[in-house]
Structures are given as C-alpha cells and as structure tokens.
Amino acid sequence: MTRKLFIPGPIDVRDDVLQKMATPMIGHRSKDASVLQESISKKLQKLFYTESEILLSTSSGSGLMEGAIRSCTSKKAAVFSCGAFGDRWYKMAVTNNVKADLYKVDMGKAIDPEMVDRVLATGEYDLITIQHNETSTGITNPVEEIAEVVRKYDNIVFCVDAVSSAGGVKIEVDKLGIDILITSTQKALGLPPGMSICTFSEKAIRRAGTVEFRGTYLDLLDIYKYLKKKNYQYPSTPSISHMYALDYQLDNILNEGLDNRFERHQAMAETVRAWAIKHFKIFTDQNHLSNTLTVIENNQNINVSQLNSKLMEKGMQIANGYGDLKEKTFRISHMGDYQIEDIQNLLNTIDEILGF
C-alpha cells in the first residue's frame, strides 16, 4: 500500500512525476543535457522571482548549505538559528574551518530583525545565514524585515535556507536581495529526494572569487563557472533522472499558477491550525507560523508514536517532534501537491483514532 506522507519530506510524489524519473538516460555532456538544464533554470527563475543563475547539486539540500557557507564566507559568517537546521549550518561552518558565530533564539521563536541589525552593526561579518522556514519548530522567519536590515550592509552575502518552504510559499529572491536561496527536491516541490537547488547572485559570485579554500564538489563558484562555460552542464555527473522529473514538475507548478499554489498551501495550513487549536495548542509563536508545516504542542499527553503506528495502518504518516521536542510536540506537514481534502482526511482519521 502506498502511504501518504505528512512528514516534512520526503512527501508523496505524483505518479506522472515519478514516471519521469524513468526517462531513458542521455549523456551529461550532450546537447540534450544542456537544453534540459536551461529549461529547468528558466522555470526556476520564475518560481523564485530572480534573474540570478540557478545551480543544481546532486546532493540533498544540506550539500548546498555547506557549499554556500564555505564558498562565500571571506571574513566571518553570522549564523542565525531558531532551531535544528540553523544549528546545523553553524556546525557546517565549524567543521569546514569557516569562521562563524552562532546567534540563537529560543525554540518556537523567530529571528528578531533587530538582533540581526545589532550583529551586523559590529562590522565583523560578511555573510549571514537564516532559515526561511525552520522545520524543527514550524517557524517562518520575518524574511522581509530581515532583508531590509541586510540591505543596509552592502558587503553581506545573504544566504537563505528555504528547503522546507520554496515552492509552497512566495519568496521573491531579487526583491529581498537574497544572494543564495537553497532548497531540496523532496519537500514543497514534490519530487523524490536526491537533488538540491540554489540561486547564485552576482554578489555571491564576486565574493566566492575572494575565498581561497572552497572545497571541490560543493564549490559553488566552480559549478557556476562550468555551467557558464559549457552551456548549462556540470563539472560532475548530475542526477539526470531528477532533472527530467524536475523539468516536468515545474510545468505542473507553473500551470497550477504560482499564486494558486501559494494560496493552496496557506489554506492547508489554516485547516491544520484550526484543528490544532481545537484539540491541542500550537507550539510556535503565533505571529510567525509556517504555511508548509505545523508544529503542535502535545498538551493532551497523547502517545505520538502510537498514534503514528495507527495512522500507518490506515496508510498515512505524520512526524514526531524533532530531537528534544519528540513526544512533546508533533508535526504535520502540508506541502507539495496535497489538496485540502487530503489534509481533511488526515485530520478526520486522527480524530477517529484519538476519539475526538
């Protein structure tokens, strides 16, 4: 039985999209490979509202997060964290010998733009990282306000992890002045896991040119230069199967209409929030709720693992809380190609199991 996955990735992939993964191979140095990548890039530029070049990496999103902080920090990175994925970005800096400081807020809270301003005013930093959507706590950070702060400091390379939101929420990369926006295939884009995507601005290109030790496989400048020189090809073999599926799925997304897609995500989020408030409590700061996933405080002391086992018998799965928040919270993702009816059906099934 196929299971509907309401976890924050991987999520269900439409059958027609899955079928595209089975397209016969082409050589990665062929003209067809160039045409395929160029087509993907044009569509992604629309989805991300950007004229920056698009880079793909045959790694999950973590690969590009590591590549970004390593390739583009010259002086020191300021890593802002409101949860597990922010912490992970800091670890990537430290383990790559990239100078960085970590600025954390409590779990369930958003990054405060004033804090970003205070940190940048020190003049110590030339790159910042932030989660657009923090998947461990269900926060969507106030990126517009943070972008306004970042704009005051023109040496800052602005890196945004939108792994669990891009494709489900509107993120206007150029308007916000985002230099590197990162996402993965297996979340709101509704594709199988295995590839990641980023935008790469002129400022990021210039910065990377000043960084000596950028690594090799995840050196964003090397990928960019190769792409430019060899007409949309990659230094090493990309996952061509993903590229076929991505190119096709982007048509689905653009045909749905971006605004329709973003509104559908919001409607799914509102449905889950209303249910959560009725039976439990929302864990996350109410002013910064995510449209792609909801983190619910388990104030009824239900056994989340047991609930999930019962859900699985009915062909569905939700996510327990992340790390220390396990059993204290649980998470329902509402991203990708799900419709309101799918969400409603999940919530009805949970009601049945819990006797609500």
Ligand SMILES: *Cc1c(COP(=O)(O)O)cnc(C)c1O
């Ligand atoms: C899932 C996730 C990641 C990690 O992405 P992978 O594709 O698993 O490497 C990073 N950041 C956020 C916010 C995520 O939700």
